[in-house]
Amino acid sequence: MGEITTASGFATTAMGNNTTASGDYTFAAGTKVSTNNHAGAFFFGDSDPHTKGVRNIGINDQFAARFNGGYYFISDDAGADIGVQVLPGGNAWVAICDKNRKENFEPLNGDDVLQKIARINFTSWNYKMQDAKKYRHYGIMAQDFYNAFGHDKYGTIGNDTTVNPIDMIGIDMTAIQALEKRTSTLDSENKDLRNEIAELKTRLMKLEKLNR
Structure with a gap:
């Protein structure tokens, strides 16, 4: 044809x-x-x-x-087009993630996210019936991720048999942000402690001079 x-x-x-x-x-x-x-x-x-x-x-x-113009897959066009793309010249799938296509924003509690991550088992594994010498992976189980992060006040996030990389990135970035806040707090406290130690050393030196 x-x-x-x-x-x-x-x-x-x-x-x-x-x-x-x-x-x-x-x-x-x-x-x-x-x-x-x-x-x-x-x-x-x-x-x-x-x-x-x-x-x-x-x-x-x-x-x-x-396709030099890239690839564009739409999984839901009821409202804003939702799906994934490979952009022209791109080498990976990217999710359609425009803020203007989103709603019902709910902030996450970074400390809560860290506590949930701490309780998740991370392992290496392979899919059943695949050669374990050739096809190994790192990661979590969908059931564990869904149990920890599968719901917010608006509804359900994901399911217990798959893991959406975008959701995982969101959790990872929240955890990184929470750790950065902790690091900043510790740095500030450490600076204060160093100043206190320096002040105590100065006082000690003065006392030693008086006792000579």
Whole structure:
């Protein structure tokens, strides 16, 4: 479908311009993309604005996409668009986090957050049925995070089987801020103590001189 398209494997589809779906059960669409004889692969391509030429899938059963304008996934458009993006030139998913799209702001108690974090178990682990020698991770359990931070006065935050990185970042930043406040207080107290010690040393020296 389109122009200069090739669908040469079993149950394959190629559409657009200069696309190749080779390898069984593959799909290629857009411009200048190829599944490169790898089975079960999907490749979507943009207009190739930098004229890089045909790009190839690297392994079987891979989903690949080339979009120089980035990626924009909306999970709820009932009000403000909510979702995630990969910005043009970006190398990570970013959450749509505009303050103008938010409401019902509720401040967190930093000391309370620190106490809850202290009670959470942090471990290394792997998912069941995955090779433990290759696929290990660090982190907390969704149940523990949800039990500690899953509710505020407005409603529910997250669930007990997944952890939203944005929520975790919010908790982490609150904890960091609370620790900074403690550090500032300790620095101030330490300064006062050093001044008191210096004053006591001065008094002691004066007393020693009087006793000579």
